[in-house]
Amino acid sequence: MRSFGTVQQVQAVSERRLISSGSRFEAVAGYSRAVDDGQYVHVAGTTGFDYAQMTIAPDALTQCHQCFANIGTALKEAGCTLDHVVRVRYYLADVQLFEQLAPVFGQYFAKVRPAATAVVCGLVDPRMLLEIEVTARLPEQSQ
Helix, strand or coil: CCCCCEEEECCCECECEEEECCCHHHHHHCCCCEEECCCEEEEEEECCEECCCCEECCCHHHHHHHHHHHHHHHHHHHCCCHHHEEEEEEEECCCCHHHHHHHHHHHHHCCCCCEEEEEECCCCCCCCCEEEEEEEECHHHCC
16 A cells, blocks of 8 residues: 555646545546645545555544544645645534534634535445545645
């Protein structure tokens, strides 16, 4: 497994950069962990998998913190941080998780307070309790 940090230039599609987590599933499903389009970084729905260990914790709180760590790594590769996030979507496997996780969301976004949506839905792996998707504005564009 490769770690975050693999960046590929995309030919003939303006100045897009693809950022990979190194997960083999990205190639199988035809997506990137994040896409830097020159103005924004679009981070795909990110779960609580620890890509270094290829494990996922059984509890939502640990998964949530791992989601933010994974997202933070992708954003860093693109040249920004969670402080540049302007949009976030939370996908929760159970409505009961919102009350437990909302304070954690607030912990990470207390300063920037992005536009946010929470959706209760099924996820592709029953071990996944949540998935988080963000859009961040690149720093040089946020002036």
